[in-house]
Amino acid sequence: KNKLFWFFSLSQNKTRQPARSSEITNTVPTMPERTGNFSDLLSINSKYQIYDPLSVAPDPARPGHFIRTPIPGNIIPQNRVLSPKIFDWYTSRLPVPNSPVSPGAEPFNNFLALGQADNVNYTGMAGRGDYAPDLKNRFSFSWNWSHFIENAQDWTYASEPGMQDWDNIRTARGGILNWTYSKSSATVIAASVSANQWLNVQETNGVRKYKPSDIGFPTYLDARCQALGGCAVPLVSWNGYTSAYGGSSLVMGRSLSGDARQRSTGLKASVSHVVGSHSIQGGIDFRRAYTTNTGGAGNSMGSFGFNSSYIQKNEDGLTPAGSLGLSYAAFMLGIPSSMSTDNNASYALMNPYYGWYGQDTWRVTRDLTVTLGLRVEYEQAPTERYDRAITYFDPTAQLPIAAGAQAAYAANPVPELAASGFTVQGGSVYAGVNGAPRQPWQNELMWLPRLSAAWQLNRKTILRGGYGIYYDSINVQNETLSQSGFSRTTSTNLTNDSGVNWLAGNPGAGVSPMADPFPVRSDGTRFDAPLGSSLGSMYIAGQGFSYRPFNRKHPREQQWRVGLQRQLSPNMSVEAFYWGEWGNNLAVSQNQQALPAQYWNTSLVRNNTLASNMSQNVSNPFNINNFASLKTANPALYQQMSTLGFFTSSTIQKNRLLRAYPQINGLSTSQYYGEAKNNSLQV
Numbered sequence: 001k002n003k004l005f006w007f008f009s010l011s012q013n014k015t016r017q018p019a020r021s022s023e024i025t026n027t028v029p030t031m032p033e034r035t036g037n038f039s040d041l042l043s044i045n046s047k048y049q050i051y052d053p054l055s056v057a058p059d060p061a062r063p064g065h066f067i068r069t070p071i072p073g074n075i076i077p078q079n080r081v082l083s084p085k086i087f088d089w090y091t092s093r094l095p096v097p098n099s100p101v102s103p104g105a106e107p108f109n110n111f112l113a114l115g116q117a118d119n120v121n122y123t124g125m126a127g128r129g130d131y132a133p134d135l136k137n138r139f140s141f142s143w144n145w146s147h148f149i150e151n152a153q154d155w156t157y158a159s160e161p162g163m164q165d166w167d168n169i170r171t172a173r174g175g176i177l178n179w180t181y182s183k184s185s186a187t188v189i190a191a192s193v194s195a196n197q198w199l200n201v202q203e204t205n206g207v208r209k210y211k212p213s214d215i216g217f218p219t220y221l222d223a224r225c226q227a228l229g230g231c232a233v234p235l236v237s238w239n240g241y242t243s244a245y246g247g248s249s250l251v252m253g254r255s256l257s258g259d260a261r262q263r264s265t266g267l268k269a270s271v272s273h274v275v276g277s278h279s280i281q282g283g284i285d286f287r288r289a290y291t292t293n294t295g296g297a298g299n300s301m302g303s304f305g306f307n308s309s310y311i312q313k314n315e316d317g318l319t320p321a322g323s324l325g326l327s328y329a330a331f332m333l334g335i336p337s338s339m340s341t342d343n344n345a346s347y348a349l350m351n352p353y354y355g356w357y358g359q360d361t362w363r364v365t366r367d368l369t370v371t372l373g374l375r376v377e378y379e380q381a382p383t384e385r386y387d388r389a390i391t392y393f394d395p396t397a398q399l400p401i402a403a404g405a406q407a408a409y410a411a412n413p414v415p416e417l418a419a420s421g422f423t424v425q426g427g428s429v430y431a432g433v434n435g436a437p438r439q440p441w442q443n444e445l446m447w448l449p450r451l452s453a454a455w456q457l458n459r460k461t462i463l464r465g466g467y468g469i470y471y472d473s474i475n476v477q478n479e480t481l482s483q484s485g486f487s488r489t490t491s492t493n494l495t496n497d498s499g500v501n502w503l504a505g506n507p508g509a510g511v512s513p514m515a516d517p518f519p520v521r522s523d524g525t526r527f528d529a530p531l532g533s534s535l536g537s538m539y540i541a542g543q544g545f546s547y548r549p550f551n552r553k554h555p556r557e558q559q560w561r562v563g564l565q566r567q568l569s570p571n572m573s574v575e576a577f578y579w580g581e582w583g584n585n586l587a588v589s590q591n592q593q594a595l596p597a598q599y600w601n602t603s604l605v606r607n608n609t610l611a612s613n614m615s616q617n618v619s620n621p622f623n624i625n626n627f628a629s630l631k632t633a634n635p636a637l638y639q640q641m642s643t644l645g646f647f648t649s650s651t652i653q654k655n656r657l658l659r660a661y662p663q664i665n666g667l668s669t670s671q672y673y674g675e676a677k678n679n680s681l682q683v
Helices: 039-044 084-092 220-227 326-332 402-411 608-614 635-642
Strands: 004-015 119-131 137-151 168-182 187-202 235-243 247-252 260-275 278-293 303-306 338-343 347-363 368-379 390-394 427-430 444-458 461-471 488-491 545-547 556-569 572-591 617-619 651-653 667-682
Touching: 084 326, 235 326, 303 326, 390 545
Parallel strands: 235 303, 545 667
Antiparallel strands: 004 119, 119 137, 137 168, 168 187, 187 260, 235 247, 260 278, 278 347, 303 338, 338 488, 347 368, 368 444, 390 427, 444 461, 461 556, 556 572, 572 667, 617 651
């Protein structure tokens, strides 16, 4: 009695409802398109003309380019369907259009998933206990647990119920133990320890009912996905067919996500003391943030993307081509634009945070109160438990391919760039390798001063003002690290010459690349095994890379506010304040490989001559034949290069050689010079 208090609560909620209005609008192939008839699109716009991928040949009007001939009437004969079992399986599960489109309009948003459900089951429990053994001490412990499952996003509910359902499960649990000690009427001490955990799992049971061979893919994909965590429907995407969940592509199938777990622990302590006209506070705030992921099978069963690449007129897109219709036509013809399979690593990230603060609220006079405070924060950058991470980019890294590539370029330079100006250097940095830091960016010590004052000008008027600095937290629950090298995707290079010769399948002989999407290679392998950090700065060569610089800063915000408060009557007052805010160190994405300005078209009219010149296929100095010595000197690197079209192709677009870091196929970063300013009058 009067010492122990407690409560417990249980809540449950079952919601049966239709999908949100923002999640029902899709674009699916029309019924004529499913039989190979794309003539309606052609009558709308010539950009929807389908060109025969088997007709590709060098363009006599543009050296270094290719051209194709149109398919008569935009109608694909049924005998051109190269993978009928695969085509029929996916097509039979596409819902029938149910939203009319105006005559002569492109058939966008022609399927509204009005029967799609968004059902939720929730259970939550919470409890708290307070214990006051005497007048000076008080202890409390509170905890919570919840389980949430959402069945949603099943846009194929009519044709294959449950297949696209994501079966998303989220569980949370946490607890906090507090102690408050009233040493005297002037001094109070408080401390607490806490822990919270959140788990997110996407079970995706519908797609897991199938394995690749059930659909028509080779059985070796079954063995691969079973070994890497589970099989499912191989993911197929059609560019140009919009989806509420796939953006500018319609996607059937689901990636198999790993179990994502986030955990945070904290220790806080504070002291409050009143002495004379001063109210003094101080304390500590220590935290640790953790994020782990089991890796998951990802798209180990295979991912196949379709667009207009091999059925448009020109290989470089000189003649505009649409994606709507053309991507599905490519699917019918059995010619994907990309084929890949994943092997994902698990990760365990952690970063600590330490905060200290002190504050004095001083009643200088009866009419004036001033508060001075200082908070100091030190947040360490994250680390991965076993350094399974690629961190940032070193622009001066020396590469084993530099001499060979520069010699090959000198033998066949382009007119726009002298051989002396062609430089090959720069590469990725792995955590903890060769003396590199384990962290992706620097730790930072941050100072956060606070100042405020309130001055009573007269009995009815008060002037108030304040200023403070705040910093954002960069922790592992907001940002993860790249695991390129530890996670590895096997991508099949379909062709080095826009389809004149195929490296997978043989469409000219009626064999789709999907019949054997990952053929056995000369070394006896089908798939790329993860290499970890063994390739060092060469891992990203021939690939794209996006990174954050090591010297990144925490985003900072300064706020200030000053104004008057005036009592007009016993029941009414008015306030007028100026409030301002300035944020800096904000991230701005920046392309590190912009084409130099001297090669731009600076007019407002398209320059086809310049476009054709910049996209011209020229001799590739990065062709793997220029690095034959690596076959014995560094066989792992040679094998990696042999899987990338960037290195196996004998040609490369001219503009790629004119950019910085030409050995990288797309390089971008975030620079932290962005600012945001706000000013307002508040009445």
